[in-house]
Amino acid sequence: MLLNGVVLAVNYALIALGITLIFSIMNILNFAHGQMFMIGGFVVYYLYGLFGVNYFASLVAVVAVLGVIGWCFEKFFFQRMRKMATREENSMLLAVGTALLLENLALSFFGEKQRGVPPVVSGVFKIGDAFLPAGRLLVMVLALVLIVGLLLFVQYTKLGRALRALAQDREVTYLMGVNVDRIAALGFALGAALAGLAGGLLMTVFGINSGVGTVYSIKAFIMIMIGGAGIVPGAILGAVVLGFAEAIGYALLPGSITYLLIFVGLIVFLLFRPQGLMGKPWG
Amino acid sequence: MPILEVQGITKRYGGLIAVNNVSFSVEKGEIVAVIGPNGAGKSTLFKLVSSFVPPTSGKVVYNGQTITGLPPHEVARRGLVRTFQETTIFKEMTALQNVIVAHHLRCSASSLGIYFASPKARADEVSFRDRATEILDYLGLGAVKRLQARNLPHGHLRALGIAIAMAAEPKLLLLDEPFAGMNLEETDAAVEMVRGIRERGVTVVLVEHDMSAVMRISDKIIVLNFGLKIAEGAPAEIQRNDAVVEAYLGRPDDELGH
Amino acid sequence: MDQATDNRCPATAGEAGGSLFSWQALGFTGFLLLVFVGVPVTFGRLPYFITVLTNAAVLSFISLGVWITFSIGRMNLAQGAFALVGGYVTAILATRYGISFWVCLPLSGLVSAVLGALIGWPMLRLKGVYFAMTTLSLTEAIRLLALNGGDVTKGATGIVNVPPPGTIWIFGRMVVPPFSSADPMPYYFLAAGMLALGLVAVWRLSNSRLGWVFRSLRQNEDLATSIGINVAKYRVMAFSLCCFMAGTGGAFFVAFQQNIYPSTYTVADSVNFLLYCFLGGLDYLFGPIVGAFLLVISFELLHAIQDYQALIYGALMIFCMLCLPNGILSLRLRRFDGRRNPKA
Ligand SMILES: Nc1ncnc2c1ncn2[C@@H]1O[C@H](COP(=O)(O)OP(=O)(O)OP(=O)(O)O)[C@@H](O)[C@H]1O
Ligand SMILES: [Mg+2]
Numbered sequence: 113m114l115l116n117g118v119v120l121a122v123n124y125a126l127i128a129l130g131i132t133l134i135f136s137i138m139n140i141l142n143f144a145h146g147q148m149f150m151i152g153g154f155v156v157y158y159l160y161g162l163f164g165v166n167y168f169a170s171l172v173a174v175v176a177v178l179g180v181i182g183w184c185f186e187k188f189f190f191q192r193m194r195k196m197a198t199r200e201e202n203s204m205l206l207a208v209g210t211a212l213l214l215e216n217l218a219l220s221f222f223g224e225k226q227r228g229v230p231p232v233v234s235g236v237f238k239i240g241d242a243f244l245p246a247g248r249l250l251v252m253v254l255a256l257v258l259i260v261g262l263l264l265f266v267q268y269t270k271l272g273r274a275l276r277a278l279a280q281d282r283e284v285t286y287l288m289g290v291n292v293d294r295i296a297a298l299g300f301a302l303g304a305a306l307a308g309l310a311g312g313l314l315m316t317v318f319g320i321n322s323g324v325g326t327v328y329s330i331k332a333f334i335m336i337m338i339g340g341a342g343i344v345p346g347a348i349l350g351a352v353v354l355g356f357a358e359a360i361g362y363a364l365l366p367g368s369i370t371y372l373l374i375f376v377g378l379i380v381f382l383l384f385r386p387q388g389l390m391g392k393p394w395g
Numbered sequence: 396m397p398i399l400e401v402q403g404i405t406k407r408y409g410g411l412i413a414v415n416n417v418s419f420s421v422e423k424g425e426i427v428a429v430i431g432p433n434g435a436g437k438s439t440l441f442k443l444v445s446s447f448v449p450p451t452s453g454k455v456v457y458n459g460q461t462i463t464g465l466p467p468h469e470v471a472r473r474g475l476v477r478t479f480q481e482t483t484i485f486k487e488m489t490a491l492q493n494v495i496v497a498h499h500l501r502c503s504a505s506s507l508g509i510y511f512a513s514p515k516a517r518a519d520e521v522s523f524r525d526r527a528t529e530i531l532d533y534l535g536l537g538a539v540k541r542l543q544a545r546n547l548p549h550g551h552l553r554a555l556g557i558a559i560a561m562a563a564e565p566k567l568l569l570l571d572e573p574f575a576g577m578n579l580e581e582t583d584a585a586v587e588m589v590r591g592i593r594e595r596g597v598t599v600v601l602v603e604h605d606m607s608a609v610m611r612i613s614d615k616i617i618v619l620n621f622g623l624k625i626a627e628g629a630p631a632e633i634q635r636n637d638a639v640v641e642a643y644l645g646r647p648d649d650e651l652g653h
Numbered sequence: 654m655d656q657a658t659d660n661r662c663p664a665t666a667g668e669a670g671g672s673l674f675s676w677q678a679l680g681f682t683g684f685l686l687l688v689f690v691g692v693p694v695t696f697g698r699l700p701y702f703i704t705v706l707t708n709a710a711v712l713s714f715i716s717l718g719v720w721i722t723f724s725i726g727r728m729n730l731a732q733g734a735f736a737l738v739g740g741y742v743t744a745i746l747a748t749r750y751g752i753s754f755w756v757c758l759p760l761s762g763l764v765s766a767v768l769g770a771l772i773g774w775p776m777l778r779l780k781g782v783y784f785a786m787t788t789l790s791l792t793e794a795i796r797l798l799a800l801n802g803g804d805v806t807k808g809a810t811g812i813v814n815v816p817p818p819g820t821i822w823i824f825g826r827m828v829v830p831p832f833s834s835a836d837p838m839p840y841y842f843l844a845a846g847m848l849a850l851g852l853v854a855v856w857r858l859s860n861s862r863l864g865w866v867f868r869s870l871r872q873n874e875d876l877a878t879s880i881g882i883n884v885a886k887y888r889v890m891a892f893s894l895c896c897f898m899a900g901t902g903g904a905f906f907v908a909f910q911q912n913i914y915p916s917t918y919t920v921a922d923s924v925n926f927l928l929y930c931f932l933g934g935l936d937y938l939f940g941p942i943v944g945a946f947l948l949v950i951s952f953e954l955l956h957a958i959q960d961y962q963a964l965i966y967g968a969l970m971i972f973c974m975l976c977l978p979n980g981i982l983s984l985r986l987r988r989f990d991g992r993r994n995p996k997a
Contacts, residue, residue, distance in 0.1 A: 216967035375794035
């Protein structure tokens with residue numbers, strides 16, 4: 113049960129980091145995050161599941177596909193919107209629209225069926241008196257590697273620094289001569305790719321269908337609300353809390369009650385701490 | 396009885412003490428200035444007095460009543476109105492609409508009455524429009540009252556901020572840097588305007604960095620540094636005060652008077 | 654030019670009698686004629702089309718509520734939740750206690766409004782994406798609540814066979830004939846009536862001082878507080894009005910479809926209400942109506958191309974947003990602006 117919590121938490125962290133990245137850089141809440149997750153899953157389903165492409169190669173393809181989608185979204189949709197909109201809500205609403213677009217896209221091309229893939233590796237590990245299928249372990253390790261990689265990337269590379277600068281202060285970054293639009297598009301691409309990768313990984317455990325987008329978007333929102341929007345350690349913390357809450361809840365309670373409790377808890381929590389666990393208070 | 400009495404008010408933000416055990420009082424009809432270097436806690440003091448943020452300790456007595464802990468709109472209803480350091484207006488309304496809306500406290504009709512345009516509500520709105528026009532004319536905004544507020548030039552924006560506050564019929568008005576960003580001429584006009592506001596029976600407390608304006612306008616000056624009140628007195632005394640000079644010494648760009 | 658700007662000032666609220674003859678009123682009369690005379694005469698024999706219009710009318714009625722919360726600067730994704738609440742109230746009262754639909758309809762709105770006020774009071778302190786995300790969670794939470802509601806909501810099986818609205822007798826005269834599921838026309842008239850009433854009510858609201866207070870909240874809550882506006886009170890007022898419209902709309906659909914399930918209103922519906930407003934234009938009272946009718950009707954027209962219906966619908970919508978990021982009605986504004994206000 114707790115092991116499941118760890119597997120979930122690590123993958124959720126991947127989702128939460130992606131949406132945090134986009135939020136902190138663009139100040140856009142990516143409503144389509146879950147849909148990007150879902151598309152990542154479908155890419156793996158088609159390449160690895162149907163055409164027998166190597167799993168890792170499929171994951172690379174996921175990065176490419178979602179990267180392009182994310183890049184296009186920022187380049188063609190949001191940049192245009194920011195220039196033309198008279199009300200700030202409009203960008204947020206466009207984000208909602210993109211979610212609907214991707215969902216309809218998936219519905220039209222992938223159908224409504226639940227899809228799964230054969231496990232990448234077989235076998236079971238016994239840890240203490242709990243069993244952990246090797247497939248889940250692989251997913252967990254991969255996600256962990258990706259998270260560490262991402263954090264190192266943002267911390268130590270030139271592009272990573274540019275992203276962080278952009279998140280801190282758009283104006284100043286612009287004045288420093290950084291091509292803000294290009295960096296923002298890359299940031300969006302990166303965030304989308306993270307969502308897709310999480311989809312590609314969790315796909316091997318839970319399978320996927322065209323309808324899961326919203327579910328995962330909501331999960332992503334819950335995580336950043338718990339941790340505090342736009343804050344990296346907050347995202348990870350939120351993922352840990354949600355992952356364990358889910359694993360424990362599903363083990364002890366019937367089906368949908370878990371989420372009902374999570375929502376109620378979340379709403380009450382936000383009333384007392386609207387900025388999340390790690391966010392700065394406003395005003 | 397002083398109109399405002401601040402008693403040992405303190406505000407902590409984490410480890411930082413933004414305002415530290417500050418006490419002072421303001422008499423009816425005075426113009427009092429609060430000065431101090433950047434980050435001294437002047438704006439925080441205003442937020443405490445107007446109940447926008449709760450104090451860590453201490454209290455504010457206004458017209459003999461303790462107002463600490465009251466919600467800020469309630470404090471405004473009693474006639475203690477503040478303006479903001481940053482330009483704060485309703486951007487997507489015209490200047491006139493800004494000031495008409497700001498008459499909210501004077502509505503005699505209930506929400507339902509307003510909704511169904513009862514005779515009372517209609518009379519209210521007609522009188523608000525007249526009064527708003529009068530206030531705008533008085534503050535020199537008559538010519539631009541039909542422009543969208545977002546399109547007004549900076550000097551006008553500050554005046555509009557004050558016009559909005561005036562519409563709420565303050566008895567005590569807190570002005571946070573009313574002359575910021577104005578040139579000499581504009582400042583002169585604005586100083587006259589503040590005097591005029593006092594003539595209308597409004598007590599004024601203002602935060603300002605423009606020392607020459609402060610020296611000219613105020614009856615009393617309160618000096619803050621690192622949250623502490625380091626001096627209080629008439630302009631002439633403050634100019635001679637060693638502690639004040641010292642507080643400003645590290646900041647040669649802030650000239651102290653002449 | 655003065656006249657044009659004056660019409661938008663609260664001070665003219667007092668002159669509402671005069672503005673009865675304004676363009677807005679003329680447009681509204683045209684709208685009424687079209688809805689109550691034009692449509693029934695033209696499409697009276699096409700029940701399918703009437704059904705689509707009925708849907709669109711009540712959906713825009715519900716979105717009108719969301720528009721109110723937009724006017725106080727909140728992006729409300731809980732409208733589905735309150736429509737579901739209203740729907741269940743009507744369904745439960747009608748099936749269990751045999752209470753007439755005509756009582757249930759306003760009652761559902763009231764229950765939603767009270768619930769909205771209770772939840773909204775603390776929740777409206779949140780702003781921006783936080784409010785959006787929390788209301789989104791609320792939509793999910795209410796759906797799950799209905800799903801786990803045991804005997805009260807009947808869980809996933811939902812409540813079915815809700816009786817249609819009955820006859821209304823006043824002084825022994827039949828004022829409203831009984832509804833039947835075979836004929837959509839009475840439902841259409843009811844929906845159109847609700848929409849017309851809602852429009853007048855919200856129009857009145859947005860032109861009165863209350864509307865201006867709401868707008869001032871959107872533009873700057875701190876400034877509004879500083880001039881003595883009780884921000885929390887007006888926020889809750891706007892939100893519960895919005896919930897009232899959701900509740901009555903939800904109640905209507907229960908009577909129209911004679912059933913309700915936890916999945917009748919999901920996050921997708923909450924999102925749609927929002928998008929109707931956006932597509933029509935957030936700054937216009939008619940925005941949600943234009944948006945809802947356009948999207949609902951175009952979705953039905955795309956029915957012909959079955960497989961790609963959803964895809965083309967989604968693409969069309971994004972295309973629309975990108976071409977007219979301030980809503981379809983901003984087209985009209987641009988034209989007028991050029992003429993009336995050459996300086997701006
Ligand atoms: N909400 C807050 N949270 C944390 N610290 C704060 C907050 N508001 C103010 N401070 C801190 O309190 C101190 C006093 O700030 P304040 O704005 O009152 O200064 P000020 O005298 O008005 O300065 P200025 O002349 O620049 O306007 C500053 O160090 C500021 O960083
Ligand atoms: Mg200040």
